[in-house]
Amino acid sequence: MDVTQLDDTTLMRAIAQKQELALGELYDRYGRLVYTIAYRLVRNPESAEEITLDIFTSIWHKAHTYQPDQAQVNTWLTHMTRNRAIDRLRREAARPHRHSVSWTEVSTEPDNQRESPETAVHLTLQQQKVRAAIATLSEEQQEVLALAYFNGYSHSEIAETLNQPLGTIKGRIRAGMQKLRFLLQDV
Structure with missing residues (x-):
């Protein structure tokens, strides 16, 4: 079986059946994504590598728990990585040294060198739409969303870090997410 031709869900089924090549392919597709998310949270290359290894080891043992009707593979990996990094x-x-993320630095695309030019163009257009939508948010909304979703802060931690009332933080996050949902309906 040529695992490079399998979609992500089928790949997860193959991993659940303990096919090592399938795990290798999943790593090829998403290893960089997992490492990047981990690194952005822990700010330590060794810790990010350990988290990446832990995630893929976990997948090897728990691939059968993946439920494709609940999340796409990359979303599932992102969630697992974020949780593992926050736990660490x-x-x-420890906390990261800076409190914000430049939205231009954020990359959630898998490291997949085999994608077609059409797919690459489509992904680039989607990223441009997302960045344009984020740019329409206020600086305050961008800051709290970055702290919540890329630095892993809880609402309380954001309020404490920014010296703002918790209700204000929750309101900014809610308003920012509603605006993004509206602007990105067709993406």
């Missing part, structure tokens, strides 16, 4: 930060009682 809490254990080490």
Whole structure:
């Protein structure tokens, strides 16, 4: 079986059947994504590598728990990675040195060198639409969304970090997400 031709869901089924090549292909597709998310949260290359290894080891043992009707594979990986990195930060009682993320630095695309030119163009157009939508948000909304979704802060931690009332933070996050949902309906 040529695992490079399998879609992500079928690849997960193959991993659940303990096909090592399938796990290798999943790593080829999403290893960079997992590492990048982990690194952006923990700000330490060694810790990010350990988290990446932990995620793919976990997938090997728990691929059968993946439910395609609940999330796409890349979303599932992103969620697992974010949770694992936050757990590590809490254990080490460490926080990233800066409080914001430049939206131009954020990349959620898999490291897949085999994608067709049409797919690459489509992904680029989607990224441009997302960045344009984010640019329409206020600086305050951009800041709280970056802290929540890319730095892994809870609403309370954001309020404390920015010295703002919790209700204000929740309102900014809610308003920012509603605006993004509206602007990105067709993406």
